[in-house]
Amino acid sequence: MxxxxxxxxxxxxxxxxxxxxxxxxxxxxxxxxxxxxxxxxxxxxxxxxxxxxxxxxxxxxxxxxxxQPEDDYYIHLAISPTKNSDRMEWMVEKLTEIGVHEITFMESEFSERSHLKLERLEKKIIAASKQSLKTWLPKLNPVRPMNELVQDSEFNSYQRFIAYVDKENDRHLFDKAKPDNAYLILIGPEGDFSNQEIQLAFDNHFLPCSLGKSRLRSETAAVAAVHTLQLINNLKEL
Structure with missing residues (x-):
């Protein structure tokens, strides 16, 4: 088809x-x-x-x-955009194919970019949805300050995670997330989150999580996170 x-x-x-x-x-x-x-x-x-x-x-x-009804879970990914717009376009395309429900771009302390061509990204989403036979388009949001996002009461019922690089942060997202939930996961810029931002996330009930032993590019981490959450929710059906 x-x-x-x-x-x-x-x-x-x-x-x-x-x-x-x-x-x-x-x-x-x-x-x-x-x-x-x-x-x-x-x-x-x-x-x-x-x-x-x-x-x-x-x-x-x-x-x-x-x-065709929506999924009984909801994956909202928030990421600091990288300097390279081509990588963000690739990411949006792959996240759509894998099955993200909402993407928010956020401004953090070490963000490399604050402006994105959302219209072009929307076209990438439509093309990827058609290619992967999806009847629900992911929602795409403009850049939003991280401190505003993590304190938004809209996400109080979500499972909330912040992925960052730290040898003590070694528990994988796969082991922490539970199926049939709404999720909000934060992915930082290439310079990662600052210590203050990580603490702010903790203060607002975000849990730390790892995406594996390798150090990943931001867009790769985003793909890994969404794929992990999809895997958790699809395994429950087996």
């Missing part, structure tokens, strides 16, 4: 823009009468048919709507 994205959620028939039409008709060689699948990124899977294979404005008709 190939999956496409549309925001036309309340219509039985919609027209694709020129870019999407060209991709569907010219690149993928779809023709009138072919059946295709779309999602709105909010859990709906649309079973559709192409009724006009115009490469500039293809017309799509929805034949059936199917709702």
């Amino acid at each position: 190939q999956l496409f994205f549309t925001e036309h959620t309340n219509e039985n028939q919609f027209t694709l823009d020129a870019e999407e039409s060209k991709h569907l008709i010219k690149v993928l060689r779809k023709t009138q009468g072919d059946r295709v699948h779309f999602t709105n990124g909010k859990g709906c899977l649309y079973h559709c048919i192409i009724i006009d294979a115009n490469p500039k404005k293809a017309i799509i008709k929805i034949e059936e709507r199917e709702f």
Whole structure:
């Protein structure tokens, strides 16, 4: 199955823009009468048919709507963005494929970057969701100060973790997280969190966790953390 994205959620028939039409008709060689699948990124899977294979404005008709429920757990990753924007784009793409639910970029003491092109990252999320056949798009948040984030009462019901490098911080996230929960995990910049930031997280009931013995780049640590939480929740079903 190939999956496409549309925001036309309340219509039985919609027209694709020129870019999407060209991709569907010219690149993928779809023709009138072919059946295709779309999602709105909010859990709906649309079973559709192409009724006009115009490469500039293809017309799509929805034949059936199917709702796919959200996971019974929720992974929110907060990370200080790195200086290299390409690495952040790679990270967002891979986190989407693995199965993150929300990403917040945060400003910490040793942050290397405070501005991100969120529109470009959103496009990466949509492309990765289509590739990995996901009907729920992760939520993407702009940069937010770390001290504000860790003190936000919204996360009081979450399992909260801070991952950082320390020889005494040797208990892996896999051993600390419990399935069927909402999680907030903090990943610092290349220079890691400051001691004051780590203490602030502890004061707000964040637990320290390790992601293994290797020293990881920030974006690699983010991928490892989300994969670990996905693994914990998928193993319970075996």
